[in-house]
Amino acid sequence: MLEWTDEAIVLTARPHGESGAIVSLLTELHGRHSGFVRGGQGRQLRPVLQPGNAVSATWSARLSEHMGNLSLESTAAHAARYLDDRARLAALASSAAVCDRALPDREPHPASYHGLLALIEALAGAHWAEAYVQWEVMLLKDLGYGLDLETCAAGGSNDQLAYVSPRTGRAVSRSAGEPYADRLLPLPRFLIGRGRSAPDDIAMGLRLTAHFLALHVFYPQNSDLPAARKRLTDALAPRSA
Structure with missing residues (x-):
């Protein structure tokens, strides 16, 4: 049996079966990771599984390629604040x-x-x-x-950066970009x-x-x-x- 415990933020939760949920987390050490939460549709866990909430997550599975099961403990109910x-x-x-x-x-x-x-x-x-x-x-x-x-892609003054090239993602100065303003991103x-x-x-x-x-x-x-x-x-x- 494989198992780890990590701090995480709830990203999504979707119903699965009669009472469970497939939950996607962003964890500190294991990246974006999903698992099955038993009772995830229940009254006790629904508030915990709101996007943005912080949890302590334990994931377990028989093989690494399996989705596995998650058990979650709320550490901060951020969603309720807003x-x-x-x-x-x-x-x-x-x-x-x-x-x-x-x-x-x-x-x-x-x-x-x-x-x-x-x-x-x-x-x-x-x-x-x-x-x-x-x-x-x-x-x-x-x-x-x-x-x-930070710098003008067209060699203009960096003090007047006003646009971004939609192709390269580089800033463009106002003087260099004005003739092409309709093709650039502000x-x-x-x-x-x-x-x-x-x-x-x-x-x-x-x-x-x-x-x-x-x-x-x-x-x-x-x-x-x-x-x-x-x-x-x-x-x-x-x-x-």
């Missing part, structure tokens, strides 16, 4: 869904695990929407698709440490990271961005006066 905040709850659900679809199965990604924990804590702060965009930039980097937002200032954001900046940041997540992660899987990610975009869309 039940009355639609936008923050959407960010929590989106981050869990993106991790579940983007990270490879059973491959350790400690940077993504600790990054997700940091994002969950940042949701309690005033600038949580910025933190969410920055978290997706970090996730892209951890997956090997980091953006270069670069929100907060991603390069130039002030706080307005709602338009958050929308630009979400558009930027969505493009590269789709290009490098979801389109190669013949899939689209998770529905939870689209709901977050809608929740944070600028409201017209």
Whole structure:
């Protein structure tokens, strides 16, 4: 019998059989890992299995290739903190869904695990929407698709970075990019440490990271961005006066 115990964050839980659930976790040492939870549809475990909650997980199986069984103990009920905040709850659900679809199965990604924990804590702060965009930039980097937002790809002044190439993920200065602005992605200032954001900046940041997540992660899987990610975009869309 194989067995390990690890700290984890709940990503998804779907019903299986009469009372069980297949649960996907992001663990600190074992990466994204799934298993069967007995009684996962029951009243006691349903609140524990909400996306974003922290748990102590023990996985066991007869063979390594088996899905195995999970026993879970709640360590932090993060989802309950945001039940009355639609936008923050959407960010929590989106981050869990993106991790579940983007990270490879059973491959350790400690940077993504600790990054997700940091994002969950940042949701309690005033600038949580910025933190969410920055978290997706970090996730892209951890997956090997980091953006270069420090220097101008076209040789222009780095003090006026204003765009990102949708093909290379490299920043472009305002002077070099203006003739091609309709083909470039706007670069929100907060991603390069130039002030706080307005709602338009958050929308630009979400558009930027969505493009590269789709290009490098979801389109190669013949899939689209998770529905939870689209709901977050809608929740944070600028409201017209």
